[in-house]
Amino acid sequence: MRGFGIWGALALSGLWAASALPAGAYQIYVTNEKSNNVSVIDSEKLAVVKTVKVGRRPRGVLVSPDGKNLYICASDENGVEVIDTSTMKLLRTLDSGKDPEQFTMNPSGNPLYISNEDNSEVTVLDIEKNQIVARVPVGVEPEGMALSPDGNVLVNTSETTSMAHFIDAHTFKLIDSVLVDKRPRVAVFSKDGSRLWVSSEVGGAVAVIDPKTHKIIKKIKFEIPGLTREEIQPVGIRLTSDGKTAFVALGPANRVAVVDAETFEVRKYLLVGQRVWHLALTPDEKLLFTTNGNSNDVSVIDVASLKVVKSIPVGQSPLGVASSPH
Amino acid sequence: MSKNNLHMGSSFKIFAALRRRPVLWAAFCAFCLCAGALKGAQAQEKLKIDIGYIAYAKPPPPLYDLEAVPRDEGVKGAALAISENNTTGAFTGQSFELTEALVEPGESPVEAARKLADKGLRLFIADLPAAELLQLADALRPSGALVFNASAPDDRLRGPDCRANLFHIAPSRAMLTDALAQFLLVRRWTRALLVIGPGEADAAYAAAFRASARKFGLKIVAEKPWTFGPLARARGDNITEAEALNFARGGDYDVIVVADEAADFGDFLLYRTADPKLVLGTQGLVPTSWSAVHIAWGAEQLQSRFLRFAGRVMRPVDYQAWMAARAIGDAAQNQKSANPEGLRAFLDGPDFNLANYKGSPGSFRPWDQQLRQVLLYAQPKSIVGVAPQPGFLHQRSVLDTLGADLPETTCHMN
Numbered sequence: 001m002r003g004f005g006i007w008g009a010l011a012l013s014g015l016w017a018a019s020a021l022p023a024g025a026y027q028i029y030v031t032n033e034k035s036n037n038v039s040v041i042d043s044e045k046l047a048v049v050k051t052v053k054v055g056r057r058p059r060g061v062l063v064s065p066d067g068k069n070l071y072i073c074a075s076d077e078n079g080v081e082v083i084d085t086s087t088m089k090l091l092r093t094l095d096s097g098k099d100p101e102q103f104t105m106n107p108s109g110n111p112l113y114i115s116n117e118d119n120s121e122v123t124v125l126d127i128e129k130n131q132i133v134a135r136v137p138v139g140v141e142p143e144g145m146a147l148s149p150d151g152n153v154l155v156n157t158s159e160t161t162s163m164a165h166f167i168d169a170h171t172f173k174l175i176d177s178v179l180v181d182k183r184p185r186v187a188v189f190s191k192d193g194s195r196l197w198v199s200s201e202v203g204g205a206v207a208v209i210d211p212k213t214h215k216i217i218k219k220i221k222f223e224i225p226g227l228t229r230e231e232i233q234p235v236g237i238r239l240t241s242d243g244k245t246a247f248v249a250l251g252p253a254n255r256v257a258v259v260d261a262e263t264f265e266v267r268k269y270l271l272v273g274q275r276v277w278h279l280a281l282t283p284d285e286k287l288l289f290t291t292n293g294n295s296n297d298v299s300v301i302d303v304a305s306l307k308v309v310k311s312i313p314v315g316q317s318p319l320g321v322a323s324s325p326h
Numbered sequence: 327m328s329k330n331n332l333h334m335g336s337s338f339k340i341f342a343a344l345r346r347r348p349v350l351w352a353a354f355c356a357f358c359l360c361a362g363a364l365k366g367a368q369a370q371e372k373l374k375i376d377i378g379y380i381a382y383a384k385p386p387p388p389l390y391d392l393e394a395v396p397r398d399e400g401v402k403g404a405a406l407a408i409s410e411n412n413t414t415g416a417f418t419g420q421s422f423e424l425t426e427a428l429v430e431p432g433e434s435p436v437e438a439a440r441k442l443a444d445k446g447l448r449l450f451i452a453d454l455p456a457a458e459l460l461q462l463a464d465a466l467r468p469s470g471a472l473v474f475n476a477s478a479p480d481d482r483l484r485g486p487d488c489r490a491n492l493f494h495i496a497p498s499r500a501m502l503t504d505a506l507a508q509f510l511l512v513r514r515w516t517r518a519l520l521v522i523g524p525g526e527a528d529a530a531y532a533a534a535f536r537a538s539a540r541k542f543g544l545k546i547v548a549e550k551p552w553t554f555g556p557l558a559r560a561r562g563d564n565i566t567e568a569e570a571l572n573f574a575r576g577g578d579y580d581v582i583v584v585a586d587e588a589a590d591f592g593d594f595l596l597y598r599t600a601d602p603k604l605v606l607g608t609q610g611l612v613p614t615s616w617s618a619v620h621i622a623w624g625a626e627q628l629q630s631r632f633l634r635f636a637g638r639v640m641r642p643v644d645y646q647a648w649m650a651a652r653a654i655g656d657a658a659q660n661q662k663s664a665n666p667e668g669l670r671a672f673l674d675g676p677d678f679n680l681a682n683y684k685g686s687p688g689s690f691r692p693w694d695q696q697l698r699q700v701l702l703y704a705q706p707k708s709i710v711g712v713a714p715q716p717g718f719l720h721q722r723s724v725l726d727t728l729g730a731d732l733p734e735t736t737c738h739m740n
Contacts, residue, residue, distance in 0.1 A: 117627065139417065140410050141627055159624070160681070162415040162659075182681045189696035201679040228724060230686035252685070258379065262462065 026282045027085065027324040028289050029070055030298055031058035032315025038072065039298075039314040040088070041289070043227055043282050044321070046300055046310050052088045055081050060102040061320035064109050071112065073100040073320075080112065080125070085324065094130050097123040102186075102320075104145040104154075113169075115142035122156045122165075124172060135174035138165045146187040146196065148208055155211075157184035163179055164198050164207075166214060176214045180207045186278075190261070199234035199248060206234050206248055208264060218264045220248075227253050236278035240285055240303070247288055247301075249270045249276040256290055258300075267276060270308055272299035280321040291318035373420045375411075375664040377654060378442040379404050379647070380435050380462065381453035383428040395641075400453040400476055401426055402636040403644030404651045406503060409635070411655030418659055424651070436465045443469050448666045451650045453643060456480040456487075463489040472666045474650035477643050481534060484694040484730055486681035492698045493673065495650045496643075497615050499534035501729035505613035505701045505713030506583065506606060507538035508727070512715045515580035519603075520549045521595065523586040529586035532607060547579045556590035574599040583607045610705075617704035618644035624682040633705075649688065649697065653680055684712065686725065694737040698725035 023249040028041040029047075029073040036058060040050040055074025062071050063085065070083040080100055096103075099118035106113075110276025112125045113132060122142055124134040139161025146155045147169060154167040162182050181203020188197045189211070196209040208218040222232045233251030239261055240246075246259040252275050258268040280289045281303070288301040292311075298318060300310040344667050387394030394664035396402075404424055411422040425447065427438035430731050437459050439450055447468070448471040452459055456478045463473045467489070475483065475494045483489075484498050510516060522532040532549070550573065574582060574595070582599070584607040586592035592609025604610065621629065632640040632648075640648075657669040657678065672678055674695065679687035684700035691698055703710040718727040730736070 118630065140413050141624070158409055160627075161417070162656075162681075163414065163417060165417075179418065182656075182679055182687065200678060202687045230723065230725070 011046075026326070028280060028282075028298075028326075029061055029063065029320075029322050030289075030291055030314050030318045031061045032071060032296075032317060033059055033293075033319045034055055034317035035315035038070070038083075038270060039318070041312055041314075043287055045316050046312060048312060050088060050316060051315065052083070054083070054090075054316050055079065055093070059319050060100065060114075061322045062103065062105055063146070063322050064105065065107060065325060066109065067325045070322075071103070071105070073114070075101055075117070078244075080114065092130070094125055094127065095132065096125060097121060097132060097135070101141055102145050104147050104273075106147065106151060107149075113145050113147060113156075114154055115145050117141055117143065120158070122154070122167065124137050132203065136165075136167055136172050136174065138167075139163050139177075140172075142283040143185050144187040144198070146189050148189050149191060149193040153211060154188075155187045155196060157187050159183045159185065159201075162203075164196070164209065166211070178207075178209060178214050178216065180209075180216070181205045181219070185235045186237050188239060190239055190243055191241045195237065197237050197246065199237050201233040201235055201251060204229055204232045204234065206237065206246075206259075220259060220264050220266070222248075222250060222253070222257055222266060222269075224250075224253055224255065224269055234278070236290070238279040238281050238288065240281070245303075247279055247281075249279050249290060251275055251277070252294075254292075256288070256301065268306055270301055270306060272301070272308055273297045273311055277319050278321050280323045282284060282323050283325055289321050289323070291321045293317050293319060340368065357373070366457075371419075372415075373658075373662070373664065375420060375422045375654070375658050376447045376449070377404070377422065377424050377651060378439060378447045379424055379426045379428075379453075380439045380442075380450055381428055381739065382435065383430055385431075396397070396638055398636065399641055400643040400647040401428070402638075403478075403632070403648035404451050405638065406632055406635045407648045407651030408587070411651065411658075414655065414659060418662075420658060422651075422655060422658075429650075436461050440465060443471055446551070446735050448472065449654055449664070449669075451476050451647055451654075453477045453647065455509075456483055459492070460482065460487055460489065460574050463492045467491050470666050472670055474654070476647040476650050480530065481730070484696050485736040488694050488739060489647040490695075490739040491670075492695060495646045495653070495695070496702060497699065498696060499531055500537065500694075501513075501701065502613045503531070503534040503538040505727045506535065506539065507542040507544055508713055508715040508718055509611075509613070509703055509711065510544055510581065510606070511542050512717070515604075517545045517547050517579045518581050518583045519574060519577050519579040520546050521552055521574075521582055521584045521586075522549060523552050523584075523588065523590060523592075525586075525588055527587040528585040528608075531587055535583055535585065535607070546583075548577045552573075552586070552591055554591065556588075557594045572600070574603065575601070579603070581606055582610075584609055611710055612704050613701050614642050614704050615699065615701060616640060616642045617702050617709060619704065619707055620702055620709050621682050622709070623685045628683050637666065638718070649680060649682055649699075652682075653678075653688075653697075656680065689723075689725075691732075693735045694730060697727060698723060698728070700725065701728065 026043040030039040039048045042049045056076035060073035069217040072081045080096040082091045097116045100114045101117040103114040110127045113157025114123045122136040141159035144157035154169040156165045163177045181200030183202035186199045196211045198207045207216045228309040232253045236249035238247045248257040255269040274294035277291045290299045298312045384395045387557045451474045453476045479499045583604045584592040586608045596605045661668045674692045682688045688699040701713040714724045714727045
């Protein structure tokens with residue numbers, strides 16, 4: 001993710017001027033699981049500037065490193081849709097295997113690593129050839145996907161097996177499986193690759209794992225006055241690139257926890273919309289966007305002041321969220 | 327690991343690995359101290375966990391019954407959970423096996439279970455009526471076996487007749503009728519006509535509803551026994567509607583609560599009353615552990631998994647048997663053992679929680695070993711809501727607003 005300066009310069013040099021968006025604004029893409037569309041939010045206007053129809057049950061979403069393509073898991077179409085971000089038109093649908101839910105991309109832009117929720121598999125998909133290059137059997141209801149920053153280790157969480165599976169990203173053989181708390185949803189590596197964060201929705205905790213030893217070094221629990229243990233269900237996680245702060249979405253607790261990523265202490269809880277699922281930081285890390293599945297909106301958090309500055313109505317049951325890289 | 331290692335002895339594999347990677351020594355020592363440690367899972371002997379499933383064979387359906395009880399009700403739920411446990415077990419070095427003992431009417435489920443116990447089984451899931459369930463738990467007690475009640479809703483099993491080796495996965499009648507009472511209270515439909523069927527179970531359901539009405543401040547304005555015989559299912563001729571119209575006429579009530587566990591007439595009531603009254607209870611709007619139309623909180627995944635596995639929709643008893651086998655699997659996974667005493671302590675403790683696709687995880691009440699769980703308000707084609715209803719608060723868990731709470735329990739296990 002180095003070289004934002006260069007990209008910023010590129011943006012000014014005309015490529016992005018053509019798209020009629022103000023320079024410096026990012027596009028935030030939100031998948032609306034039940035209205036089968038994607039809301040595009042402009043990070044400066046903090047408003048939806050476009051709504052685009054996509055395949056049924058859009059869930060996982062990511063943007064290619066060059067910013068040109070948007071990838072969407074259209075779960076009920078059994079495919080990954082590729083959308084041109086400049087026109088927001090569908091380019092093609094990739095053969096993702098059954099019921100794709102979440103995915104991650106190699107930093108080179110190829111391949112995609114996809115969790116097939118209904119199939120207990122992780123699918124590795126060559127984007128260029130639209131060809132499945134590997135299928136890795138994992139636990140029941142695979143969900144979260146993460147690739148280590150060095151590109152060597154792929155991690156998948158299986159919700160019903162309650163494990164983080166470590167997979168060799170070159171041979172696609174299973175290396176190890178680490179038992180975590182119930183219903184692990186999201187896995188995220190720290191930027192330096194020294195920590196893996198895994199959220200357990202039903203277990204109500206986040207496990208911080210040492211990716212070398214595969215040992216859990218810390219379990220972060222959340223306590224919010226007035227809420228029961230059952231209401232606190234960690235899902236989405238985002239880490240700042242300086243390694244100092246983690247944001248954890250707490251589902252029906254309607255809050256995002258701000259965690260000191262060095263001491264693992266919870267510093268603050270930010271009240272957002274209802275049933276907060278996933279999170280996305282703008283590349284400059286000034287804003288954090290949250291999808292709120294039950295209130296059908298997106299909350300915007302100012303990272304410097306740790307304040308919720310806006311809520312933006314989107315489609316029905318917003319789930320996934322990703323930011324353009326520039 | 328290279329291919330030619332595949333046929334080597336497991337202990338050799340460990341040492342070969344250790345030679346190559348000295349850093350593994352620490353893990354190996356931990357493995358020695360703790361026989362079931364995860365790191366050694368692939369190399370060690372698999373821990374086998376045998377579970378017995380005891381039930382009466384379901385009678386074959388009549389010529390045509392829209393929702394006939396399937397022959398494999400319950401056992402398919404347990405079997406699906408076993409396959410899920412085994413997926414996890416493939417990574418943790420555990421293997422689960424289900425042995426079914428389905429007995430015909432007149433045969434003894436206790437004898438069938440004893441035969442399995444003689445073969446060493448210590449974990450049982452039972453789909454049995456209360457009397458046989460108690461006999462089973464008592465007969466198996468000397469062996470240290472645990473029994474998981476997948477279907478009997480009787481409150482006495484969680485009260486005076488509770489047993490230390492008996493866990494209840496099925497919600498008690500008190501939980502079901504407390505859920506019903508909460509719903510009525512939130513809607514402010516506080517005056518009920520209670521219609522009671524002829525069965526013992528119907529009387530028990532009615533008793534549970536009376537207690538719930540007291541607990542939550544509802545008024546039962548009248549109680550009427552159903553004396554017209556089975557209608558909705560059994561009788562070909564139709565009762566004259568006048569009788570039913572007359573039956574429910576005139577009372578100053580908001581809703582009809584029906585106690586008809588055999589489903590003989592409850593479905594007949596709706597739309598056949600003089601006044602436009604809703605029906606709730608065992609028919610109409612039904613508080614239940616599970617319904618095939620429930621798809622929230624990831625339930626869609628379990629529904630479609632079960633549909634593929636069993637070729638039919640998941641019924642409450644299937645779901646309860648599924649939860650029983652999943653609870654055993656989770657406990658065995660946590661304890662790295664199949665020792666019933668250890669499993670029991672873990673299940674009763676604060677660290678056990680069961681992901682059961684209803685938003686809040688299930689856990690056991692240590693005072694009567696009832697699984698506390700969210701319940702659904704189900705219509706035939708849609709879910710109307712979940713219990714506990716918002717606003718019913720509790721100092722421990724809102725789930726304890728359903729059923730016998732600690733201060734009122736009549737269960738004394740020791």
